[in-house]
């Protein structure tokens with residue numbers, strides 16, 4: 015793939031969209047992971063004002079360190095970068111008290127709270143976007159957004175524009191190399207960072223990103239009989255996630271009222 019040309023294409027796309035929408039620039043949440051590192055660097059290269067936010071919620075120290083180092087490097091390379099760090103831990107803790115969590119260890123409650131963390135970040139990003147005339151830039155890649163739906167609906171999925179959602183995770187890594195992203199970020203196992211335990215994406219999903227890329231590439235076109243045992247397993251994982259995510263990418267169902275009932 016032509017990494018440099020793709021980078022230029024995305025930068026122009028971001029700049030054109032901001033201009034057409036009469037917005038001044040961008041806001042991006044930076045987690046210390048590869049996707050947000052690539053997206054924030056692309057936004058920075060537009061030359062438009064770009065606000066990068068670090069939004070920890072009971073965050074692991076290594077994630078915080080990577081995010082802060084990335085922001086430091088961005089600020090030293092680009093004069094259009096502004097940054098802020100807002101610790102949402104106490105906000106999240108207040109929320110858990112307000113909803114009166116009975117059993118924090120119950121599985122569905124843990125999932126609801128994990129997604130609540132992502133949604134608190136979305137609220138914060140939109141606060142700064144509105145206040146400063148900026149657009150919220152998404153960081154989802156093609157596997158997360160169109161393959162397995164590994165994002166929070168109206169959390170990190172709630173964005174104004176999505177510059178890397180047509181790129182597979184391996185292609186995001188290729189961009190990261192071209193953009194000189196810190197090696198610590200490139201080496202970090204992808205994680206959603208939403209849990210108190212150290213869960214990587216691969217541990218949560220049960221398949222690696224290269225495996226998911228394979229499943230996405232052959233989905234619906236290949237006969238399952240030709241697969242190895244592991245391929246069958248991966249296909250089943252992908253299929254389950256892909257079916258379950260449809261409600262996240264389709265327009266929300268609207269109840270149409272029969273016209274005669276409106277007279």
Ligand SMILES: NC(=O)c1ccc[n+]([C@@H]2O[C@H](COP(=O)([O-])OP(=O)(O)OC[C@H]3O[C@@H](n4cnc5c(N)ncnc54)[C@H](O)[C@@H]3O)[C@@H](O)[C@H]2O)c1
Pocket residue numbers: 125128129132158163164165166167169170205206208215218261
């Ligand atoms: N980028 C990342 O790596 C990243 C970021 C955030 C979350 N995640 C992960 O993504 C997963 C998100 O969990 P999720 O998908 O259960 O939560 P979600 O909140 O994204 O989606 C579930 C919600 O969607 C609604 N819903 C469910 N079925 C529906 C249907 N058929 N039609 C309409 N609406 C429906 C319900 O309100 C339900 O609570 C978690 O595993 C989380 O850890 C990953």
Ligand SMILES: Nc1ncnc2c1ncn2[C@@H]1O[C@H](COP(=O)(O)O)[C@@H](O)[C@H]1O
Pocket residue numbers: 042043044045047049050067068069070071073135153170205206207208
């Ligand atoms: N700690 C964080 N600070 C700012 N922004 C964050 C943080 N954690 C996550 N984000 C944003 O959400 C997306 C998705 O996150 P995952 O870590 O992949 O769940 C991330 O790219 C950041 O933009």
Ligand SMILES: O=P(O)(O)OP(=O)(O)O
Pocket residue numbers: 045046047048049050051153203204205206
């Ligand atoms: O979205 P990010 O930046 O947190 O990347 P990853 O999901 O690879 O941790």
